[in-house]
Amino acid sequence: MSFRVVHYINQFFAGIGGEEKADHKPEIREGVVGPGQALQASLGDDATVVATVICGDGYFAENIDKALEEILALVTPYKPDLLVAGPAFNAGRYGTASGGVCAMVGEKLGIPTVTGMHPENPGVDMYRKNTYIVETADSARGLRKAVPVMAELGLKLLKKEALGTPAEEGYLEKGVRHNVFLSRIGAERAAEMLAKKLRGEEFVTEYPMPSFDRVAPAAPLKDLKNATIALVTSGGICPKHNPDHIEASSASKYGAYSIEDFDKLSCEDSETAHGGYDPTYANDDPNRVLPVDVLRDMEKQGVFKKLYGTYFTTVGNGTPVANAKRFGAEIAKKLKADGVDAVILTST
């Protein structure tokens, strides 16, 4: 008997369209669609992709609970033994959707689930405990490498075979610990590790410390009337024609542009460089992403003292965390030097 597999993909991989179709509602189709072909090839005769659920990334992200319910209702009649989602690479909304679908279907139907993401995908930290997330490259170039690993892991789960460590199986740690017996006691292993560390040699820890990179909330703004407020965005708003060529995805830079002489932004002077959402609405009225109009009016009314004369902008679309950190730190230094009191950061 062949196991039954349902595959979840987004509107882009289903060939329905890009951002202009991101509001595509959940639907299910018999058999494989798009990357499902590669998945079926890797699964071989042991398992069959009986159906593919497709949902637009925008629709999912804006209606998470409703979308999950709709997807569950579509998947359930197909009686899957396994659900595979993605891979989503470093696409944030797709990763969130893939992880969310895996977590919910796994819980409600009691079946194993597997997805694939780049380690920096925000879906990883959200769902790593609820599903198996195979480590992938940051873009669809990694599809050929990722799918066979996902398929093999899925088959092992279906056949209830013992799994090796996350590194051996190719998935990102779920935070589950198993007891194992080793021939040498902990003290010996720890001493050996320490000696290696002191000699500057490579060693592998048996218990990696979790890295909770949290920043404590800053003290609130005390005196709004005398405050200078700055605007920052990851929504890609920039002067018309994107003079500094901020990339539409995986941004390597940010821009700093004057709004000193602007009462509002308009389609005449500004646009978005972002390649991860339908730009129509932001291009028509950039204030929808960067609210210069409202803030300028409030400044004139004396609600606060000053709208800082420069806004900082980048494209948050598969942007490496290391880049985003650097942008943030550099922007913060400039804001500090100029006596800004508080920051409004908008994201799409």
Place this chain on the structure above:
Amino acid sequence: MVKEIEREGFPVVHVCTIVPISLTVGANRIIPAVAIPYPLGDPAKTPAEEYEIRKHLVEKSLKALQTEVSEQTVFND
């Protein structure tokens, strides 16, 4: 970016549509926005109505910036 700016000691409010991502990333003051392609607007409304939606979100943002928080906080209506 939110976190690195806050690390310098500024209160930062994150106006964003996908609140779960903001929570995962570590923003401390979060305002849920309208939709991904128009977080502070709504093209289905008239320009005047849209302005009011945007003004409401900005007013909430300023209020959040003046609110003492000890942990990640989502400011709903």
